[in-house]
Amino acid sequence: MNQSLGALEEIILLLVLREKESYGAELVKLYVNQMSKEITLPAVVMVLKRLEKKGFLKSRVGEPTAERGGRRKVMYEATKMGYRLVEEAMNAKNSIWDMVPKLS
Amino acid sequence: MSNQERTPRFANFLLGIFCRSQHLDEVKGDLEENYLWRIKEKGLFKAKLRYFLDVFSAIRFMRCPRQIETAFSRSMLFSFIKSSFRNFKRNRVYTFLNLFGLALGMAAALFILEYVSDELDYDQFEQSDDMYRISQDFVKNNERLYKTAVTAAPLAPALISDLPKVEKAARLFDYTRTWEGKNIFIVPDDPEKNFIEPDAYFADPAILDLFDLKVVSGNSKLDEPNTILFSTDMARKYFGSIEEAIGQVIQFSSVKDKPSLVITGIYEHPDFNMQVRPSALVSYVTLNNEVQRQGLYQMWGVNSCLTYVKLQEGTDLKEFETDLANLLLKYNPLETQEDRDNFRIGSLLVTPIKDLHLNSTYPDEVGAVGNATTVRILIIIAIFIVIIAWVNYINLATAHSLNRLREVGVRKVMGAKKEEIVIQFFTEAFIMNVLAFILGIGVVLLGQQMFNQFVDKALNLEEIDLLRFGLPVGVIFLFGVVLSGLYPLTILSSIGAVAALKGKSKGSWGSRSRRGLIVFQFLSSSLLIIATVAINRQLDFMTSQDKGANLNQILVLDGPTVKDSDRQLHHQKTELLISRLNELSNVLSVGVSNSIPGKSILQSQTISRENNNDSETQQYELVSGSEYLKILDLRFVAGEGFNTKSENGGTREIVLSESATKKMGFPSPGDAIGELVYRWFRGVQPSPVQVVGVVEDYHHEALDKPMDPMVFYSGNSWDYHYLVKLQSNNSAATIAEIEKAYTDVFPANPVNYYFLDQFFERQHQSEEVNSKVFTVFAIIAILVACLGLFGLSSFMALQRTKEIGVRKVLGAGAKSVFLLLAKDLILLAALGFLLAAPLGYFGIKRWLEGFAYHISISTTLFFVPLLMILVLALLAIGPRVMKTALMNPVKSLRHE
DSSP: OOOSOOHHHHHHHHHHHHHSSBOHHHHHHHHHHHHSOOOOHHHHHHHHHHHHHHTSEEEEEEEEOGGGTTOEEEEEEEOHHHHHHHHHHHHHHHHHHHHSOOOO | OOGGGSOOHHHHHHHHHHSOHHHHHHHHHHHHHHHHHHHHHHOHHHHHHHHHHHHHHTTHHHHSSOOOOOTTSHHHHHHHHHHHHHHHHHTHHHHHHHHHHHHHHHHHHHHHHHHHHHHHOBOOOTTGGGEEEEEEEEEETTEEEEEESOEETTHHHHHHHHOTTEEEEEEEEOHHHHHOSOOEEEETTEEEEEEEOTTEEEEOTHHHHHTTOEEEEEOOOTTSTTEEEEEHHHHHHHHSSHHHHTTOEEEETTSTTOOEEEEEEEEEOOSSBOSSOOSEEEEGGGGGGOTTTGGGGGOSSOEEEEEEEEEOTTOOHHHHHHHHHHHHHHHOTTOOHHHHHTTEEEEEEEEEGGGHHHHOOOTTOOSOOOOHHHHHHHHHHHHHHHHHHHHHHHHHHHHHHGGGHHHHHHHHHTTOOHHHHHHHHHHHHHHHHHHHHHHHHHHHHHHHHHHHHHHTSOOOGGGSOHHHHHHHHHHHHHHHHHHHHHHHHHHHHTSOHHHHHHTOOOOHHHHHHHHHHHHHHHHHHHHHHHHHHHHHHHHHHHHHSOOSSOOTTEEEEEOOSSOOSOHHHHHHHHHHHHHHHHHSTTEEEEEEESOOTTSOOOOEEEEESSSSTTSOEEEEEEEBOHHHHHHTTOOEEEEOSOOGGGGGSSSEEEEEEHHHHHHTTOSSHHHHTTOEEEEEETTEEEEEEEEEEEEOOOOSSOTTSOOOOEEEEOOSSOOSEEEEEESSSOOHHHHHHHHHHHHHHSTTSOOOEEEHHHHHHGGGHHHHHHHHHHHHHHHHHHHHHHHHHHHHHHHHHHHTHHHHHHHHHTTOOHHHHHHHHHHHHHHHHHHHHHHHHHHHHHHHHHHHTTSSSOOOOOTHHHHHHHHHHHHHHHHHHHHHHHHHHHSOHHHHHHOO
8 A cells, every 4th residue: 555645645644643633624724724725625535534544544423513514523533653654754854854955 | 503604505415416425424514614614714605615616526535435336235136136037038948948957856856845744744742752652572582473563451551550650651452453354333323324444442541642632522531431532533424513423322333242432522633644543532441341352451462452651751761671571570471481581582662652653663563654765765866856957057057158258258347346246146046046946836736636646645835844844955955056056157257357258268177077967967867767667677577476376356355343243153144145145146156264365464373293392383374265275276286175074074174385384394295295283372282283285385465575384274264354256357236246245144344345456456555656756756857857968968069060060061971960969968878877877786686675576687677777868868969969960061150
């Protein structure tokens, strides 16, 4: 199975890690606020499902709330493997970034 | 929620289409949350726009991740069923052959199952696990003299008083067994109503409990004398209804005192078969009132009762039999320690009630006696026939599968997985089997009556014991479905998609094992045919063999049961009847005897040459009038018949059979003439009789029994049977005259007459049933096998059409092509036969050993079946092969 992360996947995974536990609608809000870019919800859900299938996320069915028309949310949480993967990716990027000559 | 906060309905509708249902709830919830948030942040219009964008974006869920459709989903199964039926429709001949073969096989199996169920459904009493019948073996010097199913009358009371292990014991006493004649009941107020009741018994009260007989009206007073219980059938027969019968009086006119009996109750039979199925029960104590004879019913020496016991659970049978032996020593005055020391023992043995019907070894067994071997053989035949039918299915399906390679290829290309093809084929096999089963039931319903006539039983489908057979049959059925689907499947599904599309598969493994299956089919049907031929020939032999006696044109009248107690008076009447019969114009001569050919002689007589018991031998005794030997046309080896004049003289005369003289040690039959021999009774001075003649041995019983040594006495005192030699057979007028003479002389006795040759033939009944059953099932087996061969040959011909075209173009004649195609299959059939021959040989040999006189196993016994197999096989493959062989080569070359 493909063990590398795409750019969107990486950001969603990072956001889930930051929130400890999150769900589709919240992630859309965070993404929009963080990246100042619009994104459609199905794109996010799609990514979540793919990450779950790869074993970086795990999900549970949460409590229904009124603002969702009484529907249950599906809560996602990063697995250890997900955490490691992001850590590795970030380390690699950071180490490269550190060596980039700074513009003055 | 306010109106404007409601999500757009059209978008939701689209979402329902786009999004897979398993994510729908989650996505909908998330979308709604985001929608509300966006209204707050960016206003209603933008939120709506984004909502639509989101919904369209959900289209990605439609194709990815890919939907995993399982093969077990409803729609797929439906599609399998549909395509199965399409396949059936497309290949009508193939489907018909398959269905017909399977249905026939299943029908045959169902018939057999009915028969076997009926045979096993005997004596399923509530307490039958601990119920036994006590029988008796007589042994002298470790050699068994004889054994009998009946025991002495005082046994049952002694058992109850002495052995606590015996919880219940009851006797059944059949009057006719001891005193010959028939059981006759008569309604005293209406003497026209008199019937012969072979199943009436004197009985102890406990029999009702042991035999699960439920008294449905009135009550049982079997402990009082002169009472009787009727079965429901009897009540209706004599009095029209159960209510009418209660309290009525009936007379047991064949019993010596003609006791009048009060019907105190009516009982119902349990709904399983019974070995002994009493039609009426007379209280046993009634017998104690019988004048002159009552002592007999308390004597140990007279064996006349069927004794049934219910033992405590877990009684050790060996121990119990020892107890019985000690009981005999204690009570039976004839059983002394001296006898024991001389190894002259009458030992009591117990037989479990459940074994009585099928596994009884007693020659004088009562009631319905079945045959465990027949049942076992039938079960084996049933299994064989079903297997033949399945093999047929497998064979046809595999042959056919080559034609379906392309279909499988297309399925594979379109993305069908291996499991799906597997299920497709199993569905087909399952549907075919279920259809065949239904059809088979139809065949059974149609043929039921014919089959019932064959086996002389009243069977129906409900007879099948589902508790006993349901599970195994279900398992076998499923196993068959799996088996018949599995085989063609392994060939089809293992082929790669590309090869399959090309329609090329020359699986040599497939064709080789297919050949094996054909050989197996022909092996089993050959076995059945060989068995059928052997049984029929043996039957022929038994009926056509010279019996040493002439049984033709002899009418037998059963002697009277209701008769004068004064012997002298009765003897006069016997003579009167004989002379009246002799006066009739069509009658040649009249004789009496105590036994007739076709009836086993149960009385045996100890005879010695010296006046001491050193040289005593056991012979079978037959007391007959002087005419008997003449009427039967027995051939004299030495001496001549009885000298009628000296019949009442001092020295009684005796005629021996040839083997009797040998057994007694005369060097030649002639030496016996004029000798004195001694008849022995225990404790009575032996009386000398003179040998006046020796006759050739004749078959007194059917040819499965050896010709036992016999002795004949003269005398008309034992008029159990009147033998009337007629001039011509079918003279109804003469028979009417004979009937009239009989009723004139012996009123109150129902007339019972029959022809001796027919009576003798009746002994072959079980062989006749066997022969019919084997014939039917052999026909079914060979028919099914030939169906398979026919189907196979047509597919083979189809497959090789092009090859044959080429051959013909190159100059091969129709004959050589025919031979080429036919050779393979015929050889397989012949091989099957060759393998069956030795098996058949040993089977027949073992079966024939059961007959004292039997045919020798010759090559003709096998030649006929071989010829039949070959001819039938040729007929089966002939038409298709011929067609292919004669086909225009241009056409066949264009094929494909």
